[in-house]
Amino acid sequence: MRLSLGDARELVIRSMRVVGHDEHDAGVIADHLMDCELRGVDYGGLARALSVVERIRKRPEGRRPISVVRETPVSVMLDGGDQAGYLVGHRATRLGIGKAEAAGFAVAGVTNTWFTGMFAHYMEMATSRGLIAMAAGSSDWRVAPSGSAEGRFGTNPVAFGFPSDGDPIIMDTALSSVMVSEATLAARLDRKLDEGKAYGPDGQPTRDPTEALAGAFTVWGGHKGSALGVMIQLFGLLAGGAVRPDPLSDCSLFLMFMRPDLLVGEAELRRNVSAYADALRQAAPIDAARPPRMPFDRSAAERRARLADGHVEVADHVVERLRTIAAGGT
């Protein structure tokens, strides 16, 4: 159903308050999920609020404040305290940006968290300050490496962000051919996965999202994509993650932020990134209806359109469940 942006955000905030978040934290989560909705990433939007509520109710006991476990002028390591990754990622990004603005560079590591969200959201926090950023997220063994049907790394999103004179250029992609949130939404809505996306726990190919969530997803990009997935898992170890992460509080997040003037001037970089982006968009298209695009072009256009419209379209089932939860139901 169609919801105004204000109503959609308020629904998330009320649901997050019910499971023990204060007004500030509920707002941080709502901003993140609304950014997903605005960009058309429906499985990461309001539907995800349901998963947050379910996750907290499944293991309510472990939650403690986010804490700094190691810190230098150019790095910070956070224990996520079993809090939602939206909160921990946001905290790590703010700390990392502050350090990079002062020292030119910073890394942040985060572990003991879950649902780290859409990394483009953190990247944009950095590019809006003129920084270059990278994020690598690892999680429990849900994706099969090339040559096996057994999971050995997480869906492992990797993201890079660069500022330009206009919209930032942000790549944000998981290494798996399916996202957990996408499979969870498919299971919730009784949809099948596409062919070739997953193995069941028996090691056989499956299209059933529930089987896939108990087995392993495939990787995109064959053995090269698999190698990249492995390296992202190693960044998770660098961020303090376990060799075999806990499936419930499974996420590690590595973040890097850098001032361009370590190497070239910020104005020069922005100008060159914009000029390059224009040159790529002007490459002769193979299909005139689908010209080459820069990473983030689609997201930026979708978000502008929904912001202008003032509304988002959310599955009825999701809205009804959230209304029940916000009203104190289960």
Next chain:
Amino acid sequence: MRLSLGDARELVIRSMRVVGHDEHDAGVIADHLMDCELRGVDYGGLARALSVVERIRKRPEGRRPISVVRETPVSVMLDGGDQAGYLVGHRATRLGIGKAEAAGFAVAGVTNTWFTGMFAHYMEMATSRGLIAMAAGSSDWRVAPSGSAEGRFGTNPVAFGFPSDGDPIIMDTALSSVMVSEATLAARLDRKLDEGKAYGPDGQPTRDPTEALAGAFTVWGGHKGSALGVMIQLFGLLAGGAVRPDPLSDCSLFLMFMRPDLLVGEAELRRNVSAYADALRQAAPIDAARPPRMPFDRSAAERRARLADGHVEVADHVVERLRTIAAGGT
């Protein structure tokens, strides 16, 4: 033909001396090309020495000493002086490692160079010192982005390296489905490229390596691989590269080095990386003859075997041409 390791290295050194390199620089290039030969990357090995000689003879006038154009305690920007990338990459890596050992982190940018070589070679220089490293190389517009048959980025190798208790874990892959050196060797040996790897200058698919070198290669990994190729090109802009690089002195190189103890202890990281690598290698194989491998496993095994054998196998044509060059011929 079969050459002893000493004879192969000597042949490269003599060829490099002929085109104006001193003994030290000729040794740096020879070590790099020999590392390629030892690891079975034949198109990057002795065959590449021929391309170095050709490139220098094609534009002999521009060469000047490598110079530092910007420097901070955590960064260095080099003008490659139109020198071979093997030399510039080696210099940037040594400087970056020194800075990272002192400050915890460093980046290096390099431009005005060509033939930046096999990035795993630079990664291993860093992992052997216990550092984590990343490299991103961009070059002239040889690879078509998703949706176009016109080149808009380089073959754009990207590499990551992590130390372990045993062999390092190093991923090093180009984003194009063919390397320039691979296509150049195919043209030299009159071989065809595989289907789907390239477009000719007319925008039509081609298997002819010469046509491909005048047109554009395809990318691996579809639109996700294309997005990664774009981001690597942006790292090239950060490293001082031009929006549209010169096809002859076309390469930019971004390098990053980091001490693990910014986030976790080095011993802990090495131990966890090794434990993870073992767990991945033990994942149940789909085909028992091809078990899952870690990135660098194949390279390390090939290198060990050739080092034990004491010889490499190099195409006759390549050896004969190099002997002519080393003897002062053309």
